[in-house]
Amino acid sequence: MENVKPKSSRQLHGRLKLGLHGKLAVPGDKSISHRGIMFGAISEGTTVLHHFLLAADCLSTLKAFQNLGVPITRDGQTVTVQGVGLHGLKKPNQALDMGNSGTTTRLIMGLLAGQSFQTKLIGDASLSKRPMKRVSEPLAEMGANIEVTDGHLPATITGSKLHAVDYHLKVASAQVKSALILAALQADGDSVLVEKQPTRNHTEKMLRAFGADIRTDPDDVTITVRPEPHLQGIDLNVPGDMSSAAFFMTAASMVPNSRIKLLNVGMNDTRTGLYEILKRMGGKVTVSNEQNAGEPTADLTIESADLKPITIGADEIPAVIDELPLVALLAAKANGVSRITGAGELRVKETDRIAAIVEEFQKLGIAIEELEDGFVIDGRKPWHVVDPHLDSHGDHRIGMVMAVAALLVDQPLTLAAADSINISYPEFFDDLDALIQR
Ligand SMILES: O=C(O)C1=C[C@@H](OP(=O)(O)O)[C@@H](O)[C@H](O)C1
Numbered sequence: 001m002e003n004v005k006p007k008s009s010r011q012l013h014g015r016l017k018l019g020l021h022g023k024l025a026v027p028g029d030k031s032i033s034h035r036g037i038m039f040g041a042i043s044e045g046t047t048v049l050h051h052f053l054l055a056a057d058c059l060s061t062l063k064a065f066q067n068l069g070v071p072i073t074r075d076g077q078t079v080t081v082q083g084v085g086l087h088g089l090k091k092p093n094q095a096l097d098m099g100n101s102g103t104t105t106r107l108i109m110g111l112l113a114g115q116s117f118q119t120k121l122i123g124d125a126s127l128s129k130r131p132m133k134r135v136s137e138p139l140a141e142m143g144a145n146i147e148v149t150d151g152h153l154p155a156t157i158t159g160s161k162l163h164a165v166d167y168h169l170k171v172a173s174a175q176v177k178s179a180l181i182l183a184a185l186q187a188d189g190d191s192v193l194v195e196k197q198p199t200r201n202h203t204e205k206m207l208r209a210f211g212a213d214i215r216t217d218p219d220d221v222t223i224t225v226r227p228e229p230h231l232q233g234i235d236l237n238v239p240g241d242m243s244s245a246a247f248f249m250t251a252a253s254m255v256p257n258s259r260i261k262l263l264n265v266g267m268n269d270t271r272t273g274l275y276e277i278l279k280r281m282g283g284k285v286t287v288s289n290e291q292n293a294g295e296p297t298a299d300l301t302i303e304s305a306d307l308k309p310i311t312i313g314a315d316e317i318p319a320v321i322d323e324l325p326l327v328a329l330l331a332a333k334a335n336g337v338s339r340i341t342g343a344g345e346l347r348v349k350e351t352d353r354i355a356a357i358v359e360e361f362q363k364l365g366i367a368i369e370e371l372e373d374g375f376v377i378d379g380r381k382p383w384h385v386v387d388p389h390l391d392s393h394g395d396h397r398i399g400m401v402m403a404v405a406a407l408l409v410d411q412p413l414t415l416a417a418a419d420s421i422n423i424s425y426p427e428f429f430d431d432l433d434a435l436i437q438r
């Protein structure tokens with residue numbers, strides 16, 4: 001058929017003269033929502049998750065645990081998990097479908113490695129290309145029996161008795177760390193895990209709240225896990241996702257005449273890289289209403305600003321890993337040359353995010369150079385549309401960053417595979433619309 005657009009192609013909002021205005025509570029944190037289900041499932045008693053993220057990735061986790069025999073119910077954004085304990089999961093009747101979610105896959109591998117049954121994990125085309133040996137190999141050192149297919153999904157996990165380890169992580173990855181922690185909960189002694197760099201610490205913090213004995217040394221990279229904790233269900237308010245707030249922090253900073261307030265945003269310092277970078281670039285962000293109930297949260301007021309270029313290296317990457325496409329966009333309007341390196345992990349996300357950003361930014365005439373582990377961007381060069389047909393590459397974060405970029409462009413632009421936003425932020429376009437002054 002001719003002239004048929006891909007199903008989810010979407011016209012994007014063009015240049016905004018009057019800016020973005022208003023207040024917005026972004027959806028719940030994705031990392032914390034996943035973990036709330038998992039840790040609630042292996043606890044005794046009831047866990048209630050308020051402001052749970054109703055997005056495809058977290059629903060993959062929810063369904064997987066239902067298939068593992070855990071009673072889970074949902075009422076709006078409130079999810080109730082009836083825990084079955086660390087040894088109460090049941091062999092599922094079918095392969096567990098991880099959908100598009102790397103977090104679900106890697107964490108569940110660590111948990112199922114120590115159970116008493118066999119499970120098969122499958123995933124969508126994107127997830128089936130992502131590396132899994134980074135989890136299966138260190139787990140094998142603990143005695144796990146995980147067969148991956150050429151390093152990828154499908155994977156078969158045959159539950160085994162696990163040994164304690166003293167292990168130095170080879171990649172700076174919270175997913176790998178979390179898989180090892182979940183395996184270590186089932187091991188035959190205390191395990192010591194040493195990170196390459198500090199990464200998001202939600203697993204450690206949350207498991208402690210459920211009653212686990214997990215110590216992090218003052219160096220922030222050495223974690224000691226005691227096995228067989230008595231985990232007890234909790235009531236948890238999931239904070240707003242900094243990784244979702246980041247799209248509007250970027251948009252309001254770049255679109256002239258903007259002033260927005262984002263409510264109840266998670267401010268865990270292993271996640272606030274974009275906030276720190278934006279401030280260093282000259283962004284105008286004011287923090288108010290700071291709270292700390294387990295995870296720190298705050299309201300953020302963001303106004304348009306003239307931006308300066310920035311240099312970012314490997315040390316800063318973990319705290320901004322999912323927001324790096326947005327850092328690239330900020331750099332594309334900064335008054336100089338920005339350099340982002342040490343970000344090779346971007347090549348193994350939902351898509352190769354370095355290649356995807358370079359390809360999509362070049363459609364807008366942005367001066368971006370691809371590096372093996374990052375980008376160089378000259379924000380002084382005016383943009384000019386070379387190709388108005390943008391593409392999310394099936395990657396939620398690429399789709400949303402291009403929708404923000406479009407707010408700075410006069411010409412009509414379309415986004416192919418726009419429905420990929422459902423992975424982490426199904427209401428993204430509605431929330432953006434609500435901040436647009438007509
Ligand atoms: O642990 C988590 O919840 C996550 C960790 C990060 O992945 P890596 O640990 O693989 O870097 C991040 O990119 C992902 O969106 C969520």
Ligand SMILES: C=C(OP(=O)(O)O)C(=O)O
Pocket residue numbers: 057100101102103104322349350397424
């Ligand atoms: C990389 C991401 O998630 P995951 O690894 O869980 O698929 C992301 O949300 O950007």
